Amino acid sequence: MRILSFNIQNLRLRQGAGQPRLDGARDRDEIGEASALDPADRRLSAALLAEAKADLVLLQEVFDTDTLDWFNTRLLPAAGLPSYPHAHCPPGNDGRGLDLAVLSRQPVQLTSHANVTPSDLGLEAPQPGLPVFRRDCLMVETGGLTVFTCHFKAPYPDPDTAWPVRRAEADATRRIIERHIPAPSQGLWLIAGDLNEPFEPDAEPAIQPLLPPFSTDLMARLPEDERWTYFDSHSGRYGQPDALLASPALAARWPDAIPQVLRAGLAYEATRHRGAHLQGVGRHRPHASDHAGVLLDLPGI
Template sequence: MKLAVYNVENLFDRAKAMNLDTWEQGRPVLEKFAQLNELLGQIDYSAADKTRMAELMAALGLEKSDTGPFVLLRRNRGGLLRRPRDGGIHIEANGRADWVGSLELRDEPVNEHAMRNTARVMMDLDADVLGVVEAESRPVLAAFNTEILPALGGTPLRHVMLIDGNDERGIDVGLMSREGYPIGRMRSHVDDRLANGQTIFSRDCPEFEVTTPSGVRLVILVNHFKSKGYGSTASSNARRRVQAARVAEIYRELSGNGVEHVAIMGDFNDTPGSAPLAPLLDDTDLKDIFEHPAFDDGGWPGTYDLCNASNKIDYILLSPSLFERVQAGGVFRKGMWPGSRPRRWEPYDEVGRKQDAGSDHAAIWADIDI
């Protein structure tokens, strides 16, 4: 069985704020969006809340219209605000129950070359079971599978599953598998919460049970931990540590219930040896595929951007019973921008510019005799 994971960075549409030339350009927009969304969701609005809402709306380009350059304010019913003729924004609602609507990030199509290069990576991986990170939704993932892959000469995978998670930007995690590898029982952790009511997972930590042609069953958990992109370093690190600890707990529960074959994979947004990932990487018997003698990192230790050691953030972790059955493994980077001085690897011919890359992430794969 060839098991792989790939952060596709959206397939058809991506939030405009995440599609800017650099992360530093989009980060302030996403931070303000998150702050405003949190304020709008409160049961009661204080005077200070209303003042801050108005400031954030103006900063997001909503002073004159409900449609800003990067966000869209939907007001279905009720009176949230008014815009005086002399300018500014006045928040009239006193709480969330006073209006019906939502704040959304505006999308724009993904670069067509990038879309095709994402498909090429999937085709060349030729995985039997593929974990997918940052897909918009199950319908989008299914459409990409049945429309884009065949258009480039690829064979669609038989099974496609994705459960909507907690992220409002349309970046969820899912699983795809070939004929002979059906997806059986599924369990979502989208609603796992801390004692204070905060959801643990930024997206979800779904459990997918997959059966191989030989009849062996394994459970695969796909993850996308809190990024370092926005919010304070301390809060981001704390959130990732909580997520890692909960995944470790789920793994121990599975093992305690007699599940021998477990794979945990995805974009963990942190490096081996980091404190946030310690509960998962250090405090369990899971093994990183990078540690296997048969694994080939292609000459670079990382999985993101230019693949330096500080960019090793994507993982396939295997239970001991799976790790001992690994025959080979590697990092697939042909869909990534290789840099220019010098080029670090040979990409597809179609990756002529950084924005043409299928993703900023490499795909990781493991051949397992099971």
């Protein structure tokens, strides 16, 4: 099985003058940027998925099911990639439509945890009756593998207030894994998504409950200078918010499973990437996203 995790950066379908169109890969504070670049952005997003040729695609920042379906049935075939027969985008808690989505070649069983509270999980929290996840922790079961795909709270606008939110999400994700897989070290599971650890991690990362020895960090199988997955054009900094955390059993079963970071869709301003770019990428835009895709092959599953 080939798995791709990709923060696609604000994928939203809109209706304008009776014509549907997808927003480009830009944040909401960049709304003044040329909307004429939006179609080119999304062609590049589709081209990145076509390059990956994944069996299971885990997307972050998709607005809704209509958006996912339009992208899947219109843009992916135009990029040379057949539409995925299984496409899901359950509603999360973001309120702005930054939901988690799944595209799969094989049937999947999904379990959303968008409505789960700390009280449900037996966790202490200042507001134990409110949903613990800012978006969701979406459990995807397929082919004997269980994937927990997440998009945790970003360290903005105030890192100090974001830290306990992200820690609560990490605690909740671990508790969900422990409840679903009674012997977590022996099960075949993977945490994949944008966990939003900051550029300069705190002395104790907010996601510490999910880190080794509870899991094996597959991104650590790459050289340190090859782990970055994100470029912030405002600060010029590089980071690695995108994660692949495997169960010890999964890591042992696939000792040679080394992630690939797909940076071909990043803008040329991310000068640390000296490899090939997709045709049409610009200095800042067009681009596929401000995140790279993270690809993992697990043969035989």
